[in-house]
Amino acid sequence: MSKLTSEVEVLHVEVHRRMIENGEWDRILHLLSSKLSESGWADDLLHRAKENSRSMDPLSLQTILQELLSHAQTSVPLSVKREITTLIKQFVREQFEK
Amino acid sequence: MSASPDSTHTALFGEESTFSNEAHPGIEPSVSSDTSENDINRCSHITSVFADTSAKAGIVGKFKTVVAWHTRRTHSSLHPAKRRKVSSPTCVDTKSGSVFCSECEDFVFDDTIDDLYLSTVLSVEEQKTKFQVEKRGREPYQPWIPTGDESIILKDAATVPCQGRRGLLNLGQTCFLNVILQSFIHNPLLRNYFLSDRHNSRLCKHSDCTCCEMDNLFTEIYSPTNTPFGPTSFLATTWKVSAEMSGYAQQDAHEFFITALNQIHGTCRGSTNISCNCIIHQTFAGQFQSDVTCEKCGTVTSTIDPMLDISLELRSKSGEPAADNTLASCLRRYTKPEKLGAREYSCSKCTKASHEAVKRLSIRTLPPVLSFQFKRFEHKTSGKAAPQKIDAPIRIPLSINMAPYTTLAMNTTGKDGETGYPGPVAMYEYDLFAVINHEGQMDNGHYTNFARFQDEWYRFDDDKVTPSTLSDCLASNAYMCFYVKRHLDYKPYVKPTYLVAREKDIVREQAMEREKEAARMKEVDDALIAMV
Numbered sequence: 001m002s003k004l005t006s007e008v009e010v011l012h013v014e015v016h017r018r019m020i021e022n023g024e025w026d027r028i029l030h031l032l033s034s035k036l037s038e039s040g041w042a043d044d045l046l047h048r049a050k051e052n053s054r055s056m057d058p059l060s061l062q063t064i065l066q067e068l069l070s071h072a073q074t075s076v077p078l079s080v081k082r083e084i085t086t087l088i089k090q091f092v093r094e095q096f097e098k
Numbered sequence: 099m100s101a102s103p104d105s106t107h108t109a110l111f112g113e114e115s116t117f118s119n120e121a122h123p124g125i126e127p128s129v130s131s132d133t134s135e136n137d138i139n140r141c142s143h144i145t146s147v148f149a150d151t152s153a154k155a156g157i158v159g160k161f162k163t164v165v166a167w168h169t170r171r172t173h174s175s176l177h178p179a180k181r182r183k184v185s186s187p188t189c190v191d192t193k194s195g196s197v198f199c200s201e202c203e204d205f206v207f208d209d210t211i212d213d214l215y216l217s218t219v220l221s222v223e224e225q226k227t228k229f230q231v232e233k234r235g236r237e238p239y240q241p242w243i244p245t246g247d248e249s250i251i252l253k254d255a256a257t258v259p260c261q262g263r264r265g266l267l268n269l270g271q272t273c274f275l276n277v278i279l280q281s282f283i284h285n286p287l288l289r290n291y292f293l294s295d296r297h298n299s300r301l302c303k304h305s306d307c308t309c310c311e312m313d314n315l316f317t318e319i320y321s322p323t324n325t326p327f328g329p330t331s332f333l334a335t336t337w338k339v340s341a342e343m344s345g346y347a348q349q350d351a352h353e354f355f356i357t358a359l360n361q362i363h364g365t366c367r368g369s370t371n372i373s374c375n376c377i378i379h380q381t382f383a384g385q386f387q388s389d390v391t392c393e394k395c396g397t398v399t400s401t402i403d404p405m406l407d408i409s410l411e412l413r414s415k416s417g418e419p420a421a422d423n424t425l426a427s428c429l430r431r432y433t434k435p436e437k438l439g440a441r442e443y444s445c446s447k448c449t450k451a452s453h454e455a456v457k458r459l460s461i462r463t464l465p466p467v468l469s470f471q472f473k474r475f476e477h478k479t480s481g482k483a484a485p486q487k488i489d490a491p492i493r494i495p496l497s498i499n500m501a502p503y504t505t506l507a508m509n510t511t512g513k514d515g516e517t518g519y520p521g522p523v524a525m526y527e528y529d530l531f532a533v534i535n536h537e538g539q540m541d542n543g544h545y546t547n548f549a550r551f552q553d554e555w556y557r558f559d560d561d562k563v564t565p566s567t568l569s570d571c572l573a574s575n576a577y578m579c580f581y582v583k584r585h586l587d588y589k590p591y592v593k594p595t596y597l598v599a600r601e602k603d604i605v606r607e608q609a610m611e612r613e614k615e616a617a618r619m620k621e622v623d624d625a626l627i628a629m630v
Contacts, residue, residue, distance in 0.1 A: 034499065038426045040572070043496045047569040050553075061204045 015092060024091050028084060035080045045072055141199050141206035148210065161211065162218050165195055169222040169524070195219070219524070219585075227525060227587050236587050261551055262289070262319040265326035265561035269333055273545040273560055274351040278358060279329060280558050281532040281580055282312070283319050284549040287381045287466055292316040296377070296596065297367070306338045308361035326561035336361070351534055351545050352409075352471045352578060359406055368599030375594050382406045384465035387505045390438070392445040393454040399445075402462060407469040408432070412490045424493040425470065425579075429503050433460050460505040468500070468528055468581040475540060487540045494530065494572060494579055501526035528581035536577040548574060 019025040036042045048071070049064050056063060148154045190197050191205075195215030199206045220239055227236045244252055262283055266276040282288050291297075292313055299310035311332040318327050337344035340357050359378050363369050366376035374383075386403045410428040435458040445455065476486045501507050501523070533548040546559045548571040557566040 034426075037495050037497070038424050038493075040493050040495070043568065043572055046496065047567060047572075051567060 015095070018095055019091060028087055028091075031087070032080070032084050035083070036076070039077045039080060041076060041080075044075070141202050141208070143199050143201050144197070144206055144208050148208075154210075158210070158214060161190055161197075161214060164190060165215055165218045166222050168193060169219050169226075223524065223585060223587070258320055259322065262316070263551065263556060263563055264319050264324055265558065265563045267326050267328035268560040269328055269330060270346045271348050272329075272333060274349045274354050275329065275333060275336070276560055277351055277534045277545040277547040277558070278355045279315060279332070280547050280549055281355075281469075281534065281578075282358075283316070284532050284551065285381065285467060285580065286531070286582055288312070288377065289316065291377045293320065304365060306335050307365040308332075308335055308339065308358065309365040309367075311335050312362060348541065348543070350475065351536070352407075355469070355578070356406065366596060367603075368595035368597075370595060376596060378406075380594070381467045382465050382469065383463075384461060384468075385463040387460050387462040389458050389460070389505075391456045391458075392448065393456065395445060395448045397445055397448070405465075407471060409471045409473055411473055412488050412492065422493075423490060425495060425498060428472070428492070433458065433503050433508070458508070460508050461500065461503050462505045464500055464504065464526070464583070466583045466586055468583075469578060470581075471578045472576060474536065474577055485540050487536075487543075489575065492576055494533070494576055496568060496572070497527060497529045497584070498581060499523065499526050500528060524585050525583075525587065527584040529584055530571075530579060531582050532580040533571055533574060533576045534578040535574045545577075 016025075019028075033042070045068060048068055052067055053059055053064055147157065195211070196205045197208065197211050198204070224236045224238055266279060268276065293316055297309045297313050299307070299313040302310050302313075304310070311329075315329060315332060336354075336357070339361055343349060343354060343357055359382060363374065363376050363378040366378065369376040369379075384405050386405050388401050388403065390399045390401075391397070392399075410425075410432055412423060412428070435456045438455045438457050472492055474488050476488060504526070531550045535546050535548075537544045537546065546557065548555055548557050548566060550556075550571075555566045555568055555571045557564050557570070
């Protein structure tokens with residue numbers, strides 16, 4: 001079991017490294033952030049974080065993160081999620097075909 | 099009047115980063131640095147590290163390196179880390195420049211770091227900003243350091259509240275005027291211009307001067323009174339100078355916006371008909387480029403047109419309001435290549451009139467303040483059908499990157515969809531500061547607006563001003579919206595014409611004084627000769 005997870009981890013590190021070196025990481029990141037901004041996801045999250053922290057005492061980043069994390073993860077629009085996952089899958093496929 | 103305070107002034111309002119530095123510069127710093135030393139909320143760890151000079155120098159140096167790296171880096175960077183460790187116990191978010199203290203487990207604020215972040219970002223951007231036509235780079239920013247005389251004046255000067263929030267009375271269906279005035283009041287560039295006394299209504303010799311009305315308006319808004327204000331004289335001047343706006347009829351806010359811009363431009367000292375750099379053109383003027391490509395020989399004919407704002411269609415080509423309208427999708431539609439019919443265009447090169455061509459619109463020059471209008475009022479050209487209002491929702495973002503819609507980006511796109519545009523990404527970032535809404539129908543509606551001061555949103559309904567939130571503002575159905583560029587840059591070494599015109603006026607007045615004096619002397623001489 002532990003061998004399996006470590007294999008996955010090694011693979012992850014390798015894919016991550018290749019993505020960065022090839023510039024794909026930045027391209028996807030840029031696309032993702034512009035999609036999330038256009039869909040209103042980023043502004044909604046900013047609004048929630050700000051309104052939550054207005055009455056928070058003591059004010060703490062960890063608390064804000066805890067409060068928003070699950071909402072943030074579930075509210076990513078499906079179309080954005082699909083598009084980005086497709087891009088990543090495509091990249092991985094290309095890398096292994098070579 | 100010497101030239102130095104003026105050049106520092108332009109530098110001052112150029113450097114405004116709209117979120118962090120909206121307070122009046124030059125007055126606060128001495129006070130705030132004193133208080134921060136004793137601030138109990140200040141992170142004790144960073145204070146203790148900073149107490150050691152060599153440790154401080156190390157952190158400051160590393161901070162500079164990572165921030166500069168982030169600002170410089172374009173899309174082909176090799177390094178992934180967004181947050182870089184500067185030194186134990188702190189690390190920094192290179193995007194925002196915020197410092198994270200791992201012992202406090204939170205972001206901490208420090209004046210030294212804040213200043214350092216702004217100056218580093220600025221210096222890298224100054225190096226990297228390129229202009230399309232000018233060969234020279236950006237004019238470096240010079241901070242304003244009060245001279246001896248100025249600091250004496252500042253010492254005795256009463257501080258003015260830096261928040262201008264005052265409701266405007268409805269003077270009989272004048273909500274169209276109120277919303278536009280609120281958008282002017284919250285426009286950082288117009289505000290800085292008028293608050294720094296660039297057009298003094300007491301010294302202005304013109305009558306029915308809209309610039310004077312703006313000056314008076316800002317004086318009223320920033321006065322200690324906070325009861326609603328009735329912009330009667332602004333309205334009266336508008337009636338006098340523009341016939342189509344006069345009377346108590348309902349007006350379109352966008353029409354008034356354009357009229358007001360023209361009036362302010364016209365009454366500005368030193369305004370010109372072409373490539374004007376009055377405050378209105380410095381703030382709102384940009385350029386469109388329209389490229390027509392001949393399908394047969396591939397010749398591209400480009401025309402450049404000036405613009406003060408962008409009017410966007412809410413309907414797609416098929417005529418139905420698009421289901422998922424966003425500002426970005428409207429802009430994409432706006433800049434989409436469009437097929438011209440066979441008779442609409444004749445190529446100058448192959449001279450045959452009957453073939454097809456593709457027209458594409460893009461933004462050649464981005465203005466410091468972008469104003470968008472969504473075409474909600476539809477006048478049918480055929481038939482007698484009453485004009486219709488399109489209520490289709492539109493989603494607008496708090497900040498938008500305008501790079502994809504520029505001529506530069508479109509010309510570099512092509513090879514496998516890769517976009518590369520010169521200059522730091524931050525030069526294309528815009529932040530929302532005002533939104534205008536229209537409620538009701540075509541002929542009996544009401545205008546309201548939202549506006550931002552620093553990071554807080556307020557809703558304005560004529561004389562009523564209420565605190566609001568970002569999501570309420572974004573959820574409202576926008577008719578017009580205004581964005582300001584996050585980091586301003588200046589053209590290299592250009593002197594605004596209003597300064598040139600003022601200097602000329604002074605020279606002329608002095609010459610006239612001298613002539614008068616000479617004439618008087620001559621009279622005395624003549625009288626003396628006559629007596630002899």
